[in-house]
Amino acid sequence: MYKKLIIIGIALAFAFCHSKKKTTAVKPAEKTVVAARSPLAVAQKRWPGATDEELAQGKTIFETKCTKCHGAKKIVTRSEKSWLHEIDDMSPKAHLTPEEKEKLTRYILSYREANTSAD
Ligand code: HEC
Structure with a gap:
């Protein structure tokens, strides 16, 4: 008789722990990693008001x-210096408008800075 009760007790304890585990085993919310060196973050530091859209347009021009x-x-x-030189050199070849050249410049320089280590 007691043996039975003990077994039931253990079973209940297990069930309780198990269900408790289930409810608490919710994954903690994914931490939002604010990439300090995303191209957009780099661009906005340099050109306040720079947008993702403008960088995407620069990428399209480049591609x-x-x-x-x-x-x-x-x-x-x-290097950045070399890019500025190349962009000056190549923009007329590609018949870029001043606006396109600006978007291309922002895209290239921010992509570059975001994807290189120090500097
Ligand atoms: C009308 C043709 C033409 C277009 C359009 C053009 N290029 Fe070039 N580009 C050249 C030629 C020719 C060279 C020299 C040969 C080479 O390096 O392939 C060159 C070389 C380069 C180089 C390498 C230079 C070096 O010393 O290694 C870069 C970087 C470059 N272009 C970037 C661009 C960018 C950015 C654009 C868009 C704005 C562009 N090019 C559009 C013709 C063009």
């Missing part, structure tokens, strides 16, 4: 108008 004569050049391997 379409800047690949007509050669492949997409690697962004991270070139």
Whole structure:
């Protein structure tokens, strides 16, 4: 008789622990990682008011108008100074408007800075 009660008690304890575990085993909310070096964060630091849309447009310009004569050049391997020079050089070749050139510049420089380590 007592043996039975003990078994039931143990079973209940298990059931209780189990159900408790279930309800508390909710994953903690994913931490929102605010990437300090996302291209947008980099761009906004430099050009307050820079938008994701503008960077996306710069990327499109880079991938379409800047690949007509050669492949997409690697962004991270070139210094910022060199890029500014290349962009000045290449924008007329690609017939970019001043606005397109600005978007391209913001895209390239912020992508570069966000994807290189120190500097
Ligand atoms: C009308 C053709 C043409 C267009 C359009 C063009 N380029 Fe070029 N680009 C060249 C040529 C020619 C070279 C020299 C040969 C090479 O490096 O492929 C060159 C070289 C480069 C180089 C490498 C220079 C070096 O010393 O290694 C970069 C970077 C570059 N272009 C970026 C761009 C960007 C950014 C755009 C868009 C604004 C662009 N190019 C559009 C023709 C073009």
